[in-house]
Amino acid sequence: MNKKELNPNVSVDCVIFGFDLEQLYVLLIDSGGMEGYNQSRMAVPGDLIYDTETLDTAARRVLKELTGIENIYLEQIGAFGDPDRIGKKVSDRKWLESIRAMPEARVITVAYYSLVRMPNFNPKASSFAKSAGWAPVNEVHDLAFDHYEILQSGLEQLKRKIKIQPIGFNLLPEKFTLSQLHKLYECIYDKPLDKRNFRRKILNLNILTNLDEKQIGVPHKPSQLFKFNEGNFKKLSEEGFDNFGF
Amino acid sequence: MNKKELNPNVSVDCVIFGFDLEQLYVLLIDSGGMEGYNQSRMAVPGDLIYDTETLDTAARRVLKELTGIENIYLEQIGAFGDPDRIGKKVSDRKWLESIRAMPEARVITVAYYSLVRMPNFNPKASSFAKSAGWAPVNEVHDLAFDHYEILQSGLEQLKRKIKIQPIGFNLLPEKFTLSQLHKLYECIYDKPLDKRNFRRKILNLNILTNLDEKQIGVPHKPSQLFKFNEGNFKKLSEEGFDNFGF
DNA sequence: ATTTGGTAGTGTTCTAATGACACATTGCTC
DNA sequence: GAGCAATGTGTCATTAGAACACTACCAAAT
Numbered sequence: 001m002n003k004k005e006l007n008p009n010v011s012v013d014c015v016i017f018g019f020d021l022e023q024l025y026v027l028l029i030d031s032g033g034m035e036g037y038n039q040s041r042m043a044v045p046g047d048l049i050y051d052t053e054t055l056d057t058a059a060r061r062v063l064k065e066l067t068g069i070e071n072i073y074l075e076q077i078g079a080f081g082d083p084d085r086i087g088k089k090v091s092d093r094k095w096l097e098s099i100r101a102m103p104e105a106r107v108i109t110v111a112y113y114s115l116v117r118m119p120n121f122n123p124k125a126s127s128f129a130k131s132a133g134w135a136p137v138n139e140v141h142d143l144a145f146d147h148y149e150i151l152q153s154g155l156e157q158l159k160r161k162i163k164i165q166p167i168g169f170n171l172l173p174e175k176f177t178l179s180q181l182h183k184l185y186e187c188i189y190d191k192p193l194d195k196r197n198f199r200r201k202i203l204n205l206n207i208l209t210n211l212d213e214k215q216i217g218v219p220h221k222p223s224q225l226f227k228f229n230e231g232n233f234k235k236l237s238e239e240g241f242d243n244f245g246f
Numbered sequence: 247m248n249k250k251e252l253n254p255n256v257s258v259d260c261v262i263f264g265f266d267l268e269q270l271y272v273l274l275i276d277s278g279g280m281e282g283y284n285q286s287r288m289a290v291p292g293d294l295i296y297d298t299e300t301l302d303t304a305a306r307r308v309l310k311e312l313t314g315i316e317n318i319y320l321e322q323i324g325a326f327g328d329p330d331r332i333g334k335k336v337s338d339r340k341w342l343e344s345i346r347a348m349p350e351a352r353v354i355t356v357a358y359y360s361l362v363r364m365p366n367f368n369p370k371a372s373s374f375a376k377s378a379g380w381a382p383v384n385e386v387h388d389l390a391f392d393h394y395e396i397l398q399s400g401l402e403q404l405k406r407k408i409k410i411q412p413i414g415f416n417l418l419p420e421k422f423t424l425s426q427l428h429k430l431y432e433c434i435y436d437k438p439l440d441k442r443n444f445r446r447k448i449l450n451l452n453i454l455t456n457l458d459e460k461q462i463g464v465p466h467k468p469s470q471l472f473k474f475n476e477g478n479f480k481k482l483s484e485e486g487f488d489n490f491g492f
Numbered sequence: 493a494t495t496t497g498g499t500a501g502t503g504t505t506c507t508a509a510t511g512a513c514a515c516a517t518t519g520c521t522c
Numbered sequence: 523g524a525g526c527a528a529t530g531t532g533t534c535a536t537t538a539g540a541a542c543a544c545t546a547c548c549a550a551a552t
Contacts, residue, residue, distance in 0.1 A: 009255040010327070010354055051352040055327035079325040079356040081256075081301035106297045108256055110325040110354070160410075179529075196531070197511065204509095214519095220527040221518035243489040246511090425500070442502070443540065450538095466499040467547040492539090 006048040008105040012059040013046030013147065014074065015111060015154035017137070018118035019171035021180050024137040024187045025118060026151060029066050029129035031095065031144060041095060043144035044151065045129065046109060048100075059112045067132040068124035073170070074112040075161075077154050081108035085146045092145055099128060109145075113154040115170040162188055164240045166207060169228055175211060177223035178202070185246075193246050205241070207233040252294040254351040258305040259292030259393065260320065261357060261400035262313075263383070264364035265417035267426050270383040270433045271364060272397060275312050275375035277341065277390060287341060289390035290397065291375065292355060294346075305358045313378040314370035319416075320358040321407075323400050327354035331392045338391055345374060355391075359400040361416040408434055410486045412453060415474055421457060423469035424448070431492075439492050451487070453479040 016027035030040045045066040049058035056074060064070040086107055087093055096103035123132035137155065142148060162168050162185075171184055182198050202208065209229045215222035262273035272290070279285030291312040295304035302320060310316040332353050333339055342349035369378035383401065388394060408414050408431075417430055428444050448454065455475045461468035 007255055007352065009253055049327075052329055054329060055325060055354065058327075076324050078322050079301060081295075081304075081356065083298055083300060106253065108301065108356070110327065164406075177529090194511070194513085195529090196513085199530080201510090217520090218528080219520050221520090221529045223529060243491075245488050423500085440540070440542085441500090442542085445501080447539090461500095463549090464499080465549050466497075467501085467549095469500055 008102040011109040015113040025134035077111040254348040257355040261359040271380035312375040323357040
């Protein structure tokens with residue numbers, strides 16, 4: 001096995017979700033048009049792996065190299081391996097020629113996803129990323145390669161997962177209100193949820209601690225702030241719950 | 247992209263589950279010890295992919311080549327990519343040297359699983375498989391490479407999936423009794439389930455048709471036979487159900 | 493013909509979870 | 523102090539879940 005050499009056949013891609021208390025975002029980079037042109041070519045951060053690293057490590061490395069974001073928990077979405085997945089569009093092929101040592105190689109990719117607190121993670125583009133930033137998930141339509149499909153798979157997995165584990169809380173600031181959590185679930189499920197039933201159900205989980213602290217400076221009745229109760233939260237994360245659906 | 251050439255870096259592995267109305271089985275092959283020795287080396291069927299095929303196609307091809315089994319639905323478990331995953335054990339390394347063109351290459355694998363009616367699928371070993379057959383899942387301990395870990399992931403995914411989709415019915419014969427279905431769920435969940443509650447819940451799904459036909463030749467009260475009601479079954483497969491847990 | 497062994501098949505009750513639904517409260521702004 | 527905008531709260535009716543024990547039926551043995 002060669003050390004520190006890019007494996008031409010395997011890449012990783014990272015679908016990073018964020019939330020600004022209004023809508024869901026996904027972290028995209030502009031991988032740049034082909035040499036000499038100035039087109040933009042939006043993609044989720046991803047690149048070939050080294051032969052010496054695990055897939056998880058590779059995903060973490062690539063994410064950091066392209067966007068500066070690090071120290072997050074990544075979960076695998078799965079492998080995408082259509083032989084044509086990177087060669088269907090002319091723009092993709094030109095891009096590969098301009099950047100890869102073996103642009104014709106068949107590449108399968110392993111996709112990961114994660115949920116982060118947007119304000120804590122300010123992407124800074126580097127390596128071949130011309131820019132990096134958050135795009136509202138609903139407004140993303142075309143992406144490089146099969147990244148749109150990968151994004152959709154990530155979304156589906158997120159929806160499935162949120163029903164059986166208290167993830168998604170990573171998307172909120174440390175102190176948050178029940179309304180914000182409520183909004184988050186509405187965004188992910190993409191449908192309205194009854195406020196009272198939501199509050200009842202979430203409070204019954206016993207993973208929230210009321211901070212006896214209120215919002216300040218809001219032009220309406222200030223809301224109670226909550227944080228996660230680490231103990232119960234971790235326990236529940238491991239066990240999962242049967243059905244947190246609505 | 248080279249035609250019909252094995253990609254030295256990517257393989258597929260297939261975890262095929264079966265059920266004989268008593269317990270869960272998994273399809274294993276004996277990939278043979280190293281040259282000149284006669285050790286057995288149990289593994290789930292798997293091999294390198296061709297550059298021209300999709301991962302799904304590769305899984306189907308490899309499964310057929312090694313065990314003769316074909317025409318089944320495969321679902322992806324995920325990718326396994328520890329750089330050492332195939333080189334940790336001496337026996338694995340020797341085996342690779344005896345069979346692979348590039349035994350030192352780093353190989354990531356994409357695992358698939360499926361559920362089949364055991365009696366309909368009689369594995370016949372070919373290619374490098376010295377033998378192929380069903381092994382009770384509970385009695386499997388050591389496997390080649392990281393196949394034991396892959397098997398466990400497959401089992402976990404099966405347990406998760408069975409709660410939200412009427413899979414698992416593929417494990418039963420066309421005509422089956424409620425007791426057999428009951429037993430199947432107990433095997434997969436690995437715990438006893440209340441008979442009456444189980445029957446009520448499964449019948450409420452409206453996916454079974456009573457055949458007005460009874461078991462014959464059993465040394466006890468014969469049971470009603472059922473089959474799946476294709477229409478409702480397919481509808482429910484697509485929609486999934488929220489929580490078929492116990 | 494009768495007994496025995498073994499599995500099939502069936503209902504009720506209690507409890508917990510769900511979903512539908514409307515109005516008073518608070519703090520800020522003007 | 524009037525108006526605005528979001529917070530925060532309770533009940534009831536329905537449904538789903540868990541616990542639980544006995545009779546019915548067939549075959550095989552006696």
